[in-house]
Amino acid sequence: MRNLILLAVQGAGKGTLAKALKEKYGYEHISTGDLLRERALVGDELGMKIKNLIDNGIFVSNDIIFEAIEYKISQPECANGYILDGFPRNIEQAEGYSKILEKLNKDLGVVINMTIPEDLLVNRIIGRRMCKDCGAIHNIYSEQLKPLKEGICNKCGGALYQRDDDNEEAMKTRVETYFKVTAPIIDYYKEKNVLYEIDSSELEQTLRSVEEILKKLGDKID
Numbered sequence: 001m002r003n004l005i006l007l008a009v010q011g012a013g014k015g016t017l018a019k020a021l022k023e024k025y026g027y028e029h030i031s032t033g034d035l036l037r038e039r040a041l042v043g044d045e046l047g048m049k050i051k052n053l054i055d056n057g058i059f060v061s062n063d064i065i066f067e068a069i070e071y072k073i074s075q076p077e078c079a080n081g082y083i084l085d086g087f088p089r090n091i092e093q094a095e096g097y098s099k100i101l102e103k104l105n106k107d108l109g110v111v112i113n114m115t116i117p118e119d120l121l122v123n124r125i126i127g128r129r130m131c132k133d134c135g136a137i138h139n140i141y142s143e144q145l146k147p148l149k150e151g152i153c154n155k156c157g158g159a160l161y162q163r164d165d166d167n168e169e170a171m172k173t174r175v176e177t178y179f180k181v182t183a184p185i186i187d188y189y190k191e192k193n194v195l196y197e198i199d200s201s202e203l204e205q206t207l208r209s210v211e212e213i214l215k216k217l218g219d220k221i222d
């Protein structure tokens, strides 16, 4: 399977789509946000610095990200196709990623640009609840993703929590940053002829749109 990059503003459903594709087709899901949150849990100086940046919706330095990505995509679990969720996030990261791929002799694959009407975003972010145990994403405002029992994961029964950066203040910073520094990489990938655009208002349809793109490209997707 070819590798995928999911591009979208926070709350557009990158994580939910990546998890659905992983479950159905076995892609490795690489969320730089998850990698960083894990690193922050170590609680050392670097961990606390990372947590502080994440909680305020501010980018972690490219060097830290490059190291994490290069290590992760070299692992055997990434050999049969992986999905990047939350990386690259600016032009330097897109260029740096191209160099990492060249060094490791790997293909870029396909870039999926997920669009969503802005009024849907607030509820997507403020309503998001994550499972502490399995990482499943729920949303208290979504019929499809609503927890069946308040505070409890539908998949594994673990406790749900709200991310510290899923508040209106950090969300504003993250959305502004997206349009200023992440959106320009859409053109970078358009020029490389690897960019596909889909509407991500609704999960089932979003998944079908990606499947159609991959089928057209000749991937074995049923």
Ligand code: AMP
Binding pocket: 010, 031, 032, 033, 034, 036, 053, 054, 055, 057, 058, 059, 060, 061, 065, 085, 086, 087, 088, 089, 093, 165, 174
């Ligand atoms: P996410 O889980 O993708 O919403 O990311 C949460 C936070 O982690 C972001 O607001 C950033 O602070 C940090 N982060 C995640 N991915 C990156 C990246 N590629 N570059 C810099 N910071 C990142």
